[in-house]
Amino acid sequence: xxxxxxxxxxxxxxxxxxxQRPTILPDELAHSYALRVLVLxxxxxxxxxxxxxxxxxxxxxxxxxxxxxAWVADVDVSEFLRFHTLAPFQQAFTCGATPxxxxxxRESHLxxxxxxxxxxxxxICDACKQEDLAYWxxxxxxxxxxxxxxxxxxxxxxxxxxxxxxxxxxxRIQRFSWTAAPSDSTEWPGPQNEVVERYAAISTxxxxxxxSMPVRQASGIIAARxxxxxxxxxxxxxxxxxSDLVLETAPRDWIARLLPSFLSQKTRPGVFAASLxxxxxxxxxxxxxxxxxxxxxxxxDADEALSDLTNAQEAPESLKVRAKRSRPSGSKxxxxxxxxxxxxxxxxxNFSNAAMAKLLGGSCTxxxxxxxxxxxxxxxxxxxxxxxxxxxxxKAGANIDSACTSAGASVTDLVDLLRFDLDLLVPLIRRx
Ligand SMILES: [Zn+2]
Numbered sequence: 001x002x003x004x005x006x007x008x009x010x011x012x013x014x015x016x017x018x019x020q021r022p023t024i025l026p027d028e029l030a031h032s033y034a035l036r037v038l039v040l041x042x043x044x045x046x047x048x049x050x051x052x053x054x055x056x057x058x059x060x061x062x063x064x065x066x067x068x069x070a071w072v073a074d075v076d077v078s079e080f081l082r083f084h085t086l087a088p089f090q091q092a093f094t095c096g097a098t099p100x101x102x103x104x105x106r107e108s109h110l111x112x113x114x115x116x117x118x119x120x121x122x123x124i125c126d127a128c129k130q131e132d133l134a135y136w137x138x139x140x141x142x143x144x145x146x147x148x149x150x151x152x153x154x155x156x157x158x159x160x161x162x163x164x165x166x167x168x169x170x171x172r173i174q175r176f177s178w179t180a181a182p183s184d185s186t187e188w189p190g191p192q193n194e195v196v197e198r199y200a201a202i203s204t205x206x207x208x209x210x211x212s213m214p215v216r217q218a219s220g221i222i223a224a225r226x227x228x229x230x231x232x233x234x235x236x237x238x239x240x241x242x243s244d245l246v247l248e249t250a251p252r253d254w255i256a257r258l259l260p261s262f263l264s265q266k267t268r269p270g271v272f273a274a275s276l277x278x279x280x281x282x283x284x285x286x287x288x289x290x291x292x293x294x295x296x297x298x299x300x301d302a303d304e305a306l307s308d309l310t311n312a313q314e315a316p317e318s319l320k321v322r323a324k325r326s327r328p329s330g331s332k333x334x335x336x337x338x339x340x341x342x343x344x345x346x347x348x349x350n351f352s353n354a355a356m357a358k359l360l361g362g363s364c365t366x367x368x369x370x371x372x373x374x375x376x377x378x379x380x381x382x383x384x385x386x387x388x389x390x391x392x393x394x395k396a397g398a399n400i401d402s403a404c405t406s407a408g409a410s411v412t413d414l415v416d417l418l419r420f421d422l423d424l425l426v427p428l429i430r431r432x
Contacts, residue, residue: 078103125153
């Protein structure tokens with residue numbers, strides 16, 4: 001068990017008095033938190049801070065950095081990995097037949113993988129930075145800005161600015177300087193490509209999952225969809241293959257940044273490129289980016305791809321609000337809304353994404369990704385009064401048929417609605 005191990009290894013109740021332990025903020029990347037911890041403790045590096053704390057005898061000098069940071073932040077390692085690293089995306093698909101929780105205590109993962117960021121340099125959104133400054137009093141580096149292939153801030157619909165500060169080594173985190181980070185927000189027309197847009201929706205939803213998915217499950221769905229579309233799955237043959245479809249529909253420069261090895265494998269049309277076409281083979285494991293881009297190219301609707309991918313339903317996920325300032329001065333930064341607040345806003349805006357965007361302050365794309373994360377039903381389903389009435393009588397104990405008959409709703413609609421997690425929404429509907 002993670003919790004017991006964390007207690008055993010680092011003795012979480014025994015923080016030395018001198019150690020300054022700032023609160024970790026929603027959506028804050030581990031690296032950003034590490035930087036704040038170092039600054040507050042006047043330490044040069046995480047290594048030297050670990051050495052100083054271990055000299056007090058409360059942590060093992062060899063504690064993995066991710067585990068040390070979680071201990072400083074006073075959160076479980078699993079929670080730390082889920083909400084403050086890219087682990088949910090990087091570990092979205094795993095080999096085993098059974099899913100495992102992100103952050104399950106696997107020593108080698110904690111030591112070598114947990115803090116990896118696959119984007120070469122830290123990225124920031126200028127508008128988020130200004131909001132953070134106004135709300136928390138300082139800017140943070142965000143997890144949601146470092147999903148490979150999602151090159152804009154979903155909240156503000158602005159391109160992310162690459163800071164040029166290397167993400168490769170957490171040990172070098174002290175080199176990140178906010179004053180040296182470029183500040184520029186250019187007018188931006190949006191991703192302008194449907195595959196890129198669907199990719200963003202899919203990878204953001206993967207980030208919100210609490211456990212990995214067996215790679216077999218993903219490749220099965222992708223292979224079936226490819227077959228439906230008449231694409232070839234064999235290594236050789238005359239028909240078009242998945243990677244041809246991706247190259248035809250997604251921007252080449254974006255693909256080159258997303259899957260650098262792909263274009264060198266794809267020497268001409270029809271060639272089987274393992275880094276991408278491998279996603280159709282259940283025995284192969286490719287990078288998570290490849291599965292997400294395959295789904296984005298094969299489906300015309302990201303929600304449909306996601307619901308095919310995740311047959312099993314997930315619990316609604318709180319967006320984890322931690323200690324806030326008592327009197328916030330600016331608009332809430334992305335990630336600072338609780339699941340209930342989002343559901344409430346959804347209901348109050350009469351299920352309109354645009355109205356909700358206005359209410360919470362952010363773009364419609366951002367709202368959409370919030371709704372996906374919380375697994376709330378789309379407006380088209382919930383908005384109909386008949387569906388709502390049928391849902392209420394079903395929840396009150398009626399069977400599906402009679403709930404639909406009495407409300408004049410269709411059984412398909414109600415069954416669709418029940419696939420979503422309604423625990424957040426139903427009490428609000430009832431109140432309304
Ligand atoms: Zn932003």
